[in-house]
Amino acid sequence: MGDLPTYSGGMQVRFTPEEEARLAKIATQEGLDLEELVKDAALRLLEDDAQFRSGVRRGVEQADRGELIEEAEMDERVKRMFQP
Secondary structure (H helix, E strand, C coil), X not given: CCCCCCCCCCCCCCCCHHHHHHHHHHHXXXXXXXXXXXXXXXXXXXXXXXXXXXXXXXXXHHHHCCCCCCHHHHHHHHHHHCCC
């Protein structure tokens, strides 16, 4: 097998001074450096998106199989989700 290509690039993201100040404040509060905070947030966003898409796929598959719930049950589930 051939060698995998080495990644040598980097991504640059531009923030306004106000946005960067907000991020720096959060990073300081969390004990992280700014780059680490932004990288962790971006990776967490990707993971959350993957989980959401997986849940939607499972829901579509269940619906395709006719595994549906009544509207009243859905209303109760949503209500429980938002209870403190």
